[in-house]
Amino acid sequence: MPPWSAALALILAMLVLLCLLRPRLRSPWGRTVGEKTLPGAQNRDDEEEADGGGPADQFSDGREPLPGGCSLVCKPSALAQCLLRALRRSAALEPGPRSWLSGPHLQTLCHFVLPVAPGPELAREYLQLADDGLVALDWVVGPCVRGRRITSAGGLPAVLLVIPNAWGRLTRNVLGLCLLALERGYYPVIFHRRGHHGCPLVSPRLQPFGDPSDLKEAVTYIRFRHPAAPLFLVSEGSGSALLLSYLGECGSSSYVTGAACISPVLRCREWFEAGLPWPYERGFLLHQKIALSRYATALEDTVDTSRLFRSRSLREFEEALFCHTKSFPISWDTYWDRNDPLRDVDEAAVPVLCICSADDPVCGPPDHTLTTELFHSNPYFFLLLSHHGGHCGFLRQEPLPAWSHEVILESFRALTEFFRTEERMKGLSRRRASFLGGRRRGGALQRREASSSSNLEEIFSWKRSYTR
Numbered sequence: 001m002p003p004w005s006a007a008l009a010l011i012l013a014m015l016v017l018l019c020l021l022r023p024r025l026r027s028p029w030g031r032t033v034g035e036k037t038l039p040g041a042q043n044r045d046d047e048e049e050a051d052g053g054g055p056a057d058q059f060s061d062g063r064e065p066l067p068g069g070c071s072l073v074c075k076p077s078a079l080a081q082c083l084l085r086a087l088r089r090s091a092a093l094e095p096g097p098r099s100w101l102s103g104p105h106l107q108t109l110c111h112f113v114l115p116v117a118p119g120p121e122l123a124r125e126y127l128q129l130a131d132d133g134l135v136a137l138d139w140v141v142g143p144c145v146r147g148r149r150i151t152s153a154g155g156l157p158a159v160l161l162v163i164p165n166a167w168g169r170l171t172r173n174v175l176g177l178c179l180l181a182l183e184r185g186y187y188p189v190i191f192h193r194r195g196h197h198g199c200p201l202v203s204p205r206l207q208p209f210g211d212p213s214d215l216k217e218a219v220t221y222i223r224f225r226h227p228a229a230p231l232f233l234v235s236e237g238s239g240s241a242l243l244l245s246y247l248g249e250c251g252s253s254s255y256v257t258g259a260a261c262i263s264p265v266l267r268c269r270e271w272f273e274a275g276l277p278w279p280y281e282r283g284f285l286l287h288q289k290i291a292l293s294r295y296a297t298a299l300e301d302t303v304d305t306s307r308l309f310r311s312r313s314l315r316e317f318e319e320a321l322f323c324h325t326k327s328f329p330i331s332w333d334t335y336w337d338r339n340d341p342l343r344d345v346d347e348a349a350v351p352v353l354c355i356c357s358a359d360d361p362v363c364g365p366p367d368h369t370l371t372t373e374l375f376h377s378n379p380y381f382f383l384l385l386s387h388h389g390g391h392c393g394f395l396r397q398e399p400l401p402a403w404s405h406e407v408i409l410e411s412f413r414a415l416t417e418f419f420r421t422e423e424r425m426k427g428l429s430r431r432r433a434s435f436l437g438g439r440r441r442g443g444a445l446q447r448r449e450a451s452s453s454s455n456l457e458e459i460f461s462w463k464r465s466y467t468r
Contacts, residue, residue: 066384067093073375073383079351079418083382086414092406104359107393108280114172118143120179122190126199127221135214136192136199137221140178158230158257158412159222160186165392166209166238167284168196168291173262173392174236177405184409187229191218201295204302208322209238209268210339212246219246223255232412233259237362237392240264240354241341247352248344258415260353260408263360263392266371269336271363272315280362285314302326345374345381353382353411355404357389 064072066087074080087093121142126134160181164174170190178188193214195201207214222231233256235243240261247254265271275281289309296305302325311317323335337343354375356366363369366385375383384407386394394404 068095068386070384070386073372073385074381075376075379077379079379079415080382082414082418083351083353083411086410087384087407090407090410092403092410102388104357104361104388104390104393107388107390107395108361110395111173111390111393112169112171120175120182127218129214129217131203131205133194133203133205133214134200135194135218136197137218138190138192140182140188140190142182156226156229157185157187158232158416159226160188160232160234161219161222162188162190163215163233163235163239163242164190164192164197165236166193166241167287168193169287170197171236171392173394173402173405176401177234177408180401180405181409186232186409187226189222191215195291195295201298204298206321207242208335208339209318210241210245210341210343212242212249215242215246216250219255230257230416231255232257234408235259235261235264237263238265238268240266241268241339244341244345244348244352245339245343247348247350248341249347251344251347252349254348254350256350257419258351258353258412260355260411262355262394262404262408263357263363263389264354265363265369266342266354266374267369268339268341271369272318274364275313275315276362281314285311285317288317342371342374345378348378348380351380351382351415353384353408355384355386355389355394355407357386357391357394359388360391362391 064074064084066072067090070093072080072084072087074083120140122138123141125137125139127137128134160178162174162178164170174190178190181188192199193207194203195206219231233243233246243259243261244264244266247256247259276284292299293309296309299305299308303321304324304326307324308317308320311320319332319335323330323332356363356370358366360366360369370383375381389395389404394402396403
């Protein structure tokens with residue numbers, strides 16, 4: 001049986017389990033998923049959604065209402081106002097007709113199961129790392145779309161680096177995002193970790209959950225290939241740990257213009273320790289075991305493979321793979337001291353838009369899984385919180401793409417225009433300062449009268465652009 005058939009059979013079994021064990025799956029509201037509510041309670045929920053309240057009440061400070069019952073949580077700034085204007089103009093956030101995909105579990109499972117038809121054309125490159133390991137870069141080269149819109153100044157397409165989830169599953173939404181980005185004039189590329197999605201594991205070392213060292217080398221290579229192109233990063237689900245770790249460690253030297261996280265996992269240690277609803281836990285765990293089973297012999301010298309494949313939870317699997325190694329065993333606390341994606345978050349100097357749903361069945365309710373102080377105190381982090389969308393779903397009726405994709409690309413466009421305007425203003429300020437300094441140094445009336453006509457034209461140009 002081919003691997004995709006086994007994965008499809010697994011997901012179908014999960015769907016059956018979800019139907020049989022629905023009473024055990026609790027929604028973020030404390031009600032059983034699909035449970036009927038009293039008319040009064042339903043009316044209250046509708047009123048909260050219409051008023052922009054409800055799931056974001058714990059983020060009431062600094063919350064800005066958006067169309068579709070969404071809200072933006074951020075620290076007030078000029079950048080926040082620019083992003084807010086772009087989101088309020090976005091047609092993707094406008095409420096549409098409810099479909100059969102509106103449930104959180106259906107949104108999540110369809111995201112992991114349904115393929116993209118037709119799929120994009122990918123050109124794979126293998127990048128050899130400093131320790132002789134391999135990562136893969138899948139460049140999206142087709143299908144070619146007529147009338148592509150260039151997203152950056154100078155006619156150079158921006159590079160969109162997409163980081164899939166930490167389990168190595170290339171999902172429907174990742175491919176859909178790449179297709180939409182290609183249509184909008186981006187150059188998308190998908191980053192695959194060691195041993196993920198057909199990338200061979202040539203050394204007995206896998207990438208820890210929040211270790212950005214391999215991503216750093218990949219970004220360096222992309223910068224070498226496209227030195228003048230803007231670079232944007234997007235992560236899906238648990239892939240946010242890699243993205244946030246990279247931005248925190250690199251700070252202002254990340255070479256990134258903007259970033260976005262779809263359904264990010266922010267409190268990763270608590271997420272592993274609390275566990276997922278067991279159908280998702282078992283599904284993700286089985287997917288990882290199947291992916292690593294082909295390398296069981298190669299990993300025997302460094303990992304206790306019998307313990308690894310007997311693990312019953314994602315935490316046990318992570319501990320067996322990275323903590324209880326044969327060469328350099330470490331404790332669970334030490335592992336998260338090194339891999340917590342928020343360990344250096346204060347050093348991040350790139351705008352990051354996090355898109356989350358209040359009914360996320362994988363991450364859990366936002367009041368338990370999102371760090372409120374991060375979005376209230378850090379001017380670079382923005383939280384777009386919606387009522388519905390599941391985990392990395394945010395699906396709409398076909399053939400429309402997921403609305404999260406539209407919002408991300410529109411926000412990147414707004415960021416590009418904002419920074420371009422800021423650079424122009426800085427240039428005008430420098431020219432003004434240079435002119436005033438020249439007048440102070442000249443001092444004499446005769447010297448001022450001998451000023452060249454080009455300087456006068458420069459002054460006039462500055463005054464005209466300032467008054468616009």
